[in-house]
Amino acid sequence: MDLVTVTGLSKRYGGIVALSDAAFSARAGEVHALLGENGAGKSTFIQILSGAVQHDGGSILVDGQDYRPANPDAAQARGIAAVFQELSLIPDLSVEQNTWFRHEPRTWLGTVNRAEMRRKTLALLERYNFPALRPDQELRRLTLAERQIVEIAKGLAKDPRILILDEATSALPAREAEWLLKLTRQLAAEGRLVIFISHRMAEVRAIADRLTIFRNGATVAAHEANAVSDTEIVTQMIGRHLDRLYPERVASATDRVALSVTGLSSGSRLSGVDFILREGEVLGVGGLQGHGQRELFQALFGASRASGAVELWGKPASISNPRQALTGRDGIALVPEDRRGQGLLLTKSVRENLTLSVIRRFSENGLLSRQKEADLVREMVDFLRIKAGTPEQLAGTLSGGNQQKVIFGKMLLTQARVLLLYDPTRGVDVGTKGEIFQLMRDLAAKGYAILFHSSDMPELVHVADRVMVMRDGHVAATLEGDRISEAGILRAAMLEREAA
Amino acid sequence: MVMASAEQIGEMTQRSAETRSTRPAIDWRGRLLDRAPFLVACLMLALIVGIYGSLQSGVFTLDELNLDTAAAMTLMLAATGQTIVLLRGGIDLSIGGMISLGTVIAATRFTDDPSTTALWALVILALGFGIGALNGLLISLLKLQPFLVTLATWSILNGIAMIILPTDGGSIPTWWVGFASAQLFGLTSPVWMLFALVLFWWWFRATRVGITIQASGSNEKSAFLSGVSITRVNLVTYGLSGLFAAGAALFLVTQTGAGSPTIGKDYILPSVAAAVIGGVSLFGGRGHLAGTLIGAFVLTLIGNLVFVLHLSSYWQPVASGVILLLSVLASSVAEKAARSRVQ
Numbered sequence: 001m002d003l004v005t006v007t008g009l010s011k012r013y014g015g016i017v018a019l020s021d022a023a024f025s026a027r028a029g030e031v032h033a034l035l036g037e038n039g040a041g042k043s044t045f046i047q048i049l050s051g052a053v054q055h056d057g058g059s060i061l062v063d064g065q066d067y068r069p070a071n072p073d074a075a076q077a078r079g080i081a082a083v084f085q086e087l088s089l090i091p092d093l094s095v096e097q098n099t100w101f102r103h104e105p106r107t108w109l110g111t112v113n114r115a116e117m118r119r120k121t122l123a124l125l126e127r128y129n130f131p132a133l134r135p136d137q138e139l140r141r142l143t144l145a146e147r148q149i150v151e152i153a154k155g156l157a158k159d160p161r162i163l164i165l166d167e168a169t170s171a172l173p174a175r176e177a178e179w180l181l182k183l184t185r186q187l188a189a190e191g192r193l194v195i196f197i198s199h200r201m202a203e204v205r206a207i208a209d210r211l212t213i214f215r216n217g218a219t220v221a222a223h224e225a226n227a228v229s230d231t232e233i234v235t236q237m238i239g240r241h242l243d244r245l246y247p248e249r250v251a252s253a254t255d256r257v258a259l260s261v262t263g264l265s266s267g268s269r270l271s272g273v274d275f276i277l278r279e280g281e282v283l284g285v286g287g288l289q290g291h292g293q294r295e296l297f298q299a300l301f302g303a304s305r306a307s308g309a310v311e312l313w314g315k316p317a318s319i320s321n322p323r324q325a326l327t328g329r330d331g332i333a334l335v336p337e338d339r340r341g342q343g344l345l346l347t348k349s350v351r352e353n354l355t356l357s358v359i360r361r362f363s364e365n366g367l368l369s370r371q372k373e374a375d376l377v378r379e380m381v382d383f384l385r386i387k388a389g390t391p392e393q394l395a396g397t398l399s400g401g402n403q404q405k406v407i408f409g410k411m412l413l414t415q416a417r418v419l420l421l422y423d424p425t426r427g428v429d430v431g432t433k434g435e436i437f438q439l440m441r442d443l444a445a446k447g448y449a450i451l452f453h454s455s456d457m458p459e460l461v462h463v464a465d466r467v468m469v470m471r472d473g474h475v476a477a478t479l480e481g482d483r484i485s486e487a488g489i490l491r492a493a494m495l496e497r498e499a500a
Numbered sequence: 501m502v503m504a505s506a507e508q509i510g511e512m513t514q515r516s517a518e519t520r521s522t523r524p525a526i527d528w529r530g531r532l533l534d535r536a537p538f539l540v541a542c543l544m545l546a547l548i549v550g551i552y553g554s555l556q557s558g559v560f561t562l563d564e565l566n567l568d569t570a571a572a573m574t575l576m577l578a579a580t581g582q583t584i585v586l587l588r589g590g591i592d593l594s595i596g597g598m599i600s601l602g603t604v605i606a607a608t609r610f611t612d613d614p615s616t617t618a619l620w621a622l623v624i625l626a627l628g629f630g631i632g633a634l635n636g637l638l639i640s641l642l643k644l645q646p647f648l649v650t651l652a653t654w655s656i657l658n659g660i661a662m663i664i665l666p667t668d669g670g671s672i673p674t675w676w677v678g679f680a681s682a683q684l685f686g687l688t689s690p691v692w693m694l695f696a697l698v699l700f701w702w703w704f705r706a707t708r709v710g711i712t713i714q715a716s717g718s719n720e721k722s723a724f725l726s727g728v729s730i731t732r733v734n735l736v737t738y739g740l741s742g743l744f745a746a747g748a749a750l751f752l753v754t755q756t757g758a759g760s761p762t763i764g765k766d767y768i769l770p771s772v773a774a775a776v777i778g779g780v781s782l783f784g785g786r787g788h789l790a791g792t793l794i795g796a797f798v799l800t801l802i803g804n805l806v807f808v809l810h811l812s813s814y815w816q817p818v819a820s821g822v823i824l825l826l827s828v829l830a831s832s833v834a835e836k837a838a839r840s841r842v843q
Contacts, residue, residue: 052725073727088725092718092785093711101715101726104708111706141530154726 003028003193004049004162009058010217011044018044021218022058026210028161031184031194033204033225036214036237037401037429042197043085045214046164049195050082051075062162073102079161083168085427087151091140095133096121099153124157128183131176144171144337145289152180156187163187164195169203170427170455173289181207199429200456201230213237234430245430246462247438250445253281253465257314258449259332259418261300264308270295271473273308277418277449282440284464284484285453287493292473293453294337297422300451301334312418331416335407335424343407346396350388351377353395353406358413380409385435401432408439419443421452425459437463457486469493536834537779538791540827544777545794548801555808566688570680572800573690574599574752575770576793580697581632581744582771583792588737589717589784590646594635595745595771597657598628599764602749604661607670607759617673625746631657632742636734650738654768661761670759680754693751694793701789713737717784773820774799777827798823 006024010017019041026032036042047053049060051069060067062078069075075082089098096117097104105116121135131149139147148171155163165184169177184194184207198204204211208225213236221236259277264270270292277283285293299306302320310317313330336343345353354377377391384405388398395406404424411419421440425433440463444450454460460467467479469492477492479485532539553559578595585592602624609620631653638649682689704710716723716733724730748767753759776782777798778791799820806816 051727071727071729072725076727084725088722090715090718090722090726090785093715097711102708102712102728104711106708109703109706110708111703112708112711138534 002026003063005061006045007059009045009048009055009060011048011053011055017217019048019055019217022214023219023222024212025222026193026195026212028193029188029191030209031188031196031207033208033211034195034197034214035204035211035233037431040214040237040429041217042214043166044217046082046166046195046197049075049080049162050084050164051080052082076158076160080164081155081158081160081162082164083151083155083166085167085170087147089139089147089151089154092138094136094138095142095150095153096135098139098150099124099135099157101154103157120157121153124153128153128156128186129179131179145173145176148172149176152183160192162193162195164197166197167199167427169198169200173455175288177203199427199433201233205230237430245434245437246459247434247441249441249463249465251465252441252445252447253278254447258312259300259451260309260311260314262309264296264299264306264310265473266295266299266304266306269473270299270306273470273473273475275468275475275478277451279417279449280444280447281466282444282450282452282464284460284467285451285470286457286460286467286489287470287476289455291470291493293470294422295473296470297334297337297420297451297453300420301332303334331414332418332420333411333414333416334420335404335411335422337422337426343410344395344403346394348395349392350381350386350395350398350406351391354380354391354409354413357410358415376413380413384409384439399429401428401435404428404432404436408436412443417448419448419450421450423453423455425454425456433459457489460484460489461486533834533837535779537827537831538788538794540830541778541791541794541798544823544827545798545801548798548805552801552805552808556804562686566683566691568797568800568804569694570688570690570755571803572796573693574748574755575767575774575800576694576697576796577744577748577751578767579771579774579792579796580701580789581741581748583775583780583787583789584713584744585646585737585741586772586775586780586782587717587784587787588713588733589720590639590734590737591772591782592632592635592650592738592741592745593647593768594631594650594653594657595741595748596764596766596768597654597661598631598742598745599749599752599767600661600761601657601664601764602628602746603753603756603763604665604670604759604761606676606750606753607672608665610671610673610676610753612673612675614675617676621750624750625743628742628744628746628749629739630742632745633735633739635742636736636738637731639738640731640734646738658761658764661764665759665761668758668760668762672753672757672759677754677757680751690751697789697793705788709736714785719785770796770799770820773824776831777824779827779831781831795827 002025004024004026006022009019009022011019022041022045024045034042034045044053048055051072051074054068054070062080067078069078090101093101099121100117104112105120107113118135125133130153133146133149139150142150148168152168169180172180181203184196187194188209196204196208205225210223211225211233212222213220213233215237256279257276258279261276262274264273273292273296275283285296287293295304298304300310312332315330345356351373355373381388381391386405386409387402395403398406425436428436437459440450440452452460452464461484464484467484467489468475469477469479469489471493479488479492549559558564578599581595582592605620605624610617635650635653638644639646642649679689684692705714712723712728713733713736715726716728716730720730752763756763774795775787775792777795778787778793780787780791802819802823803816806813806819
């Protein structure tokens with residue numbers, strides 16, 4: 001018998017239909033992938049399953065019994081736990097406090113039994129072979145990837161029968177992602193159901209037994225994983241035939257140097273990086289995660305202290321804070337890693353987000369020109385094809401892909417022609433990914449110079465003109481032309497380390 | 501598309517697993533930075549006590565400890581409630597109204613009959629919790645700013661206090677007043693109350709309720725996703741704040757011997773100031789009562805210092821303000837240093 005059976009599930013938010021007719025069935029002991037573009041209804045579906053929101057119509061059966069959790073607690077009581085993409089962790093609590101939050105072992109005084117909690121934490125980390133974590137470390141000191149791992153520990157701490165992993169690998173470096181995939185198989189082998197959501201087809205291929213595809217709030221198909229091709233899946237996800245995810249790479253680089261970096265160092269993670277980025281070029285930054293890519297982007301944007309020489313369009317530049325980095329046509333603009341935390345103000349409108357950092361451009365004699373602002377905003381919304389009801393819609397209500405487009409718009413409005421894109425497609429659906437790649441090539445053709453980091457290697461291979469591979473905080477190799485391949489990047493990033 | 505062979509990758513992951521088996525060392529500097537605001541408060545207190553002690557004889561005696569703790573206790577009680585609210589990421593201005601209301605009820609209802617008085621004392625405490633819980637409920641249900649809701653309830657409570665007792669007056673039975681000077685092992689009851697507060701906090705912060713309140717202040721959405729009922733958290737948080745304000749009122753009347761419909765406002769901002777001086781974050785999620793209690797001592801002893809320096813008493817608020825600014829500066833510097841290291 002199926003562990004979970006969902007039929008005709010629907011959910012509306014005001015006038016917006018998030019789910020219209022979702023169907024889903026899964027057995028205990030399998031890894032069941034949930035696929036669909038952003039906005040297809042996957043998030044709403046798992047929010048309903050995990051008790052964060054309640055459905056309007058349709059039915060959910062768990063173990064053949066009606067299931068309608070009023071809150072996350074009720075869901076947990078029925079053995080369902082979710083590992084959210086927007087993490088549910090508390091910054092000021094420690095790793096172990098977060099792991100057992102609201103389920104702490106207690107003493108007779110009603111206080112938390114710390115020794116018991118430590119013991120249980122270590123046992124849990126051991127049992128599932130977790131990457132090294134200090135149980136007493138406060139969460140806000142951890143990196144995004146480490147937080148994701150804590151979120152997974154928190155989900156497992158409830159010993160759930162059904163575990164939902166929402167884009168859990170997207171924040172993880174390669175080896176931790178690998179670990180999570182193994183863990184997922186282990187959990188299924190223990191007889192649990194793992195509902196696995198990922199935009200990375202290779203991962204789905206590697207671990208899923210079955211998969212269900214969502215589109216526009218409804219289920220379009222369910223398959224045995226080994227009975228369906230990638231092309232079929234993608235076609236069903238987007239509803240039309242996707243000719244090419246990656247745009248044609250037309251070399252548009254000129255001889256003019258847009259950005260020249262010599263001996264850039266920062267802390268212990270970045271030591272002596274040299275490179276040049278030309279006008280009209282997309283320069284990829286690859287390598288294993290945690291080898292200085294993040295620090296490189298932050299240093300160039302002026303968000304962290306760094307030493308070394310940076311020249312922009314042939315002129316020496318001192319970039320000591322983001323404001324300086326942003327300024328004008330000769331400036332630098334960044335699409336940050338954590339778009340919710342750093343790039344977007346979720347409670348502000350699309351318009352306000354777009355014009356926040358360029359407010360000066362609309363002022364005349366100290367007064368804001370609303371007309372000028374409105375024109376530019378409309379132009380940008382059209383150019384990027386941002387799907388928002390009106391420019392006044394709150395950014396937080398947009399889908400992930402559209403949020404990312406708003407950040408692109410914000411960046412383009414600064415008029416800077418050197419763009420730093422740090423993992424711009426993270427958590428973005430396939431259709432929007434294609435649009436973003438096309439946009440990058442279009443911008444390059446217009447003479448923009450783009451530094452591009454992606455945690456998904458094929459993106460670097462197919463979009464960048466050259467790929468600079470980082471290792472231990474410096475440039476290990478720069479690949480050009482035919483030498484750009486996943487194997488080439490991996491080799492430069494890992495294998496040649498033996499020689500060093 | 502060329503992929504590295506599975507064998508290669510397996511080999512790589514195995515190797516990297518070995519290199520990361522060592523655990524990161526304890527981050528002492530980070531921990532120190534975290535506690536910097538609290539340490540600055542301790543330093544300030546030591547400095548003030550030092551200056552005070554060098555100007556005045558008999559500062560380092562039990563008598564002085566008894567006196568100063570008694571002088572600080574009303575503020576300490578009010579600030580304990582405020583600390584819980586700040587930890588939740590809110591603020592409670594209504595404690596001013598609650599303290600006034602508590603004193604006027606006590607001054608008009610307390611009699612020489614202990615059982616009647618005890619009953620009314622319980623009524624005042626229950627009222628404190630109830631009104632506080634109502635604050636919490638309004639904040640949750642109307643989705644309003646705590647500042648606005650508690651500003652409104654402050655005004656309402658103040659008005660009711662005025663209606664009950666328009667001017668300072670009424671009377672407090674002597675046996676109730678005597679409570680504040682009762683001694684055990686040479687320590688007066690305020691000092692024992694101080695110990696009780698510390699003990700309460702040690703217990704409270706380790707309970708699930710305490711952790712949940714802190715967690716909700718640290719990140720409300722995460723707390724909700726973890727199954728926390730935000731309405732219930734607000735109810736308990738503001739309820740406790742009201743309860744401590746009522747307790748502050750019951751202690752205050754032992755010193756004034758009368759009720760006052762306006763006295764509560766003197767504790768609103770100092771209760772926030774004491775917490776902030778002690779390193780409690782106004783943004784929620786961080787802070788301890790130990791800091792708040794030290795902050796309350798600092799604010800109280802500044803008064804003594806102004807007195808022994810023969811300055812006009814108007815210098816006291818000036819000095820308090822300067823100290824508050826210094827602490828805020830210290831915590832923001834520490835915060836920045838901590839953040840620049842975390843990335």
